[in-house]
Amino acid sequence: MASPATTPPANRVPVGIVANIKVPATSANLGPGFDSAGIAVGLYDELQIRTTETGFSATIDGEGQNYLPTDARHLIITQIRLRLDHLGWHLPGLELHAINRIPHSRGLGSSAAAHIAAALAVKALLPQDCEIANDDLLQWASEAEGHPDNVAPAVFGGLTFSWNEPDDHGNRYRSLQLLPHPEVTPVVAIPSKPLSTAAARTLLPTSVPHGEAVANASRAALLAPAMTTNPELLLPATEDWLHQKYRQPSMPETLAHIVSMREDGHAAVVSGAGPTLCVFAKNRAEADVVADKLTQRAAKSEQHWDVRILPVATQGATMEVFRP
Numbered sequence: 606m607a608s609p610a611t612t613p614p615a616n617r618v619p620v621g622i623v624a625n626i627k628v629p630a631t632s633a634n635l636g637p638g639f640d641s642a643g644i645a646v647g648l649y650d651e652l653q654i655r656t657t658e659t660g661f662s663a664t665i666d667g668e669g670q671n672y673l674p675t676d677a678r679h680l681i682i683t684q685i686r687l688r689l690d691h692l693g694w695h696l697p698g699l700e701l702h703a704i705n706r707i708p709h710s711r712g713l714g715s716s717a718a719a720h721i722a723a724a725l726a727v728k729a730l731l732p733q734d735c736e737i738a739n740d741d742l743l744q745w746a747s748e749a750e751g752h753p754d755n756v757a758p759a760v761f762g763g764l765t766f767s768w769n770e771p772d773d774h775g776n777r778y779r780s781l782q783l784l785p786h787p788e789v790t791p792v793v794a795i796p797s798k799p800l801s802t803a804a805a806r807t808l809l810p811t812s813v814p815h816g817e818a819v820a821n822a823s824r825a826a827l828l829a830p831a832m833t834t835n836p837e838l839l840l841p842a843t844e845d846w847l848h849q850k851y852r853q854p855s856m857p858e859t860l861a862h863i864v865s866m867r868e869d870g871h872a873a874v875v876s877g878a879g880p881t882l883c884v885f886a887k888n889r890a891e892a893d894v895v896a897d898k899l900t901q902r903a904a905k906s907e908q909h910w911d912v913r914i915l916p917v918a919t920q921g922a923t924m925e926v927f928r929p
Contacts, residue, residue: 622927626722643765711879720745724745747778788887794881843885896914
């Protein structure tokens, strides 16, 4: 009798299933909403998976094509297999083709997009009578990420506020989706040099002064109305005391741009863990002005900055499935 470690699950994923998956980039924190607030933007990773009789392979276009694994070690393949095994399903083989447009290690949710893509792939490979809701995708990907701030907008689209709360099985991640004001327009400036999220987090203090915590809470409370009904509040609503100034040593140029933009009255923040910066313009006219200012500042930099006006992605990740 085989040991439990080598006994395959009773259920076998059929060969010939094809799924096309599309996941938006995200910007998290939005200033004071540390590890809880996020927004989806119109920049997408796309992938196609196809189940096979045996073997695991990946082809990659775009971001990571020169350094990501192209075999079973690829993160998405690894996550698909782990989740299926946990659910009692055996995956004999998989071909993955990824078109990666979300920059890696820049603060635009590339790892969250990968975990969401893997979660959606699992949903695609299971029988249709297996009820997997968006809340399940949120839970799976947030567990893998360690926090839901990027995951939630990638799943639901739009503006999200997320938290976790205890239940009978441990901690359950929850999220509320809101539709941003139609005039709110994100402008991002993406530097050529990456920064790991883990490295950025090592700079954060274990505690902050009570007064700063109060100030941060007051501004975080403004985020929802500023983003949804009153964009005139965006500048005060995006002021942060919890994390951005502490990360300054790891991205001095990003913080210098943010200070300059905010002095000019624009709601500039670090996108996620950085080093990308994001400005939430009140309307398209302001977005054009911000993009021009950032482009002029970028021209004086020693590194390349990719300045883009990105629409809010009101729809989250999508999937098409074709079964044999």
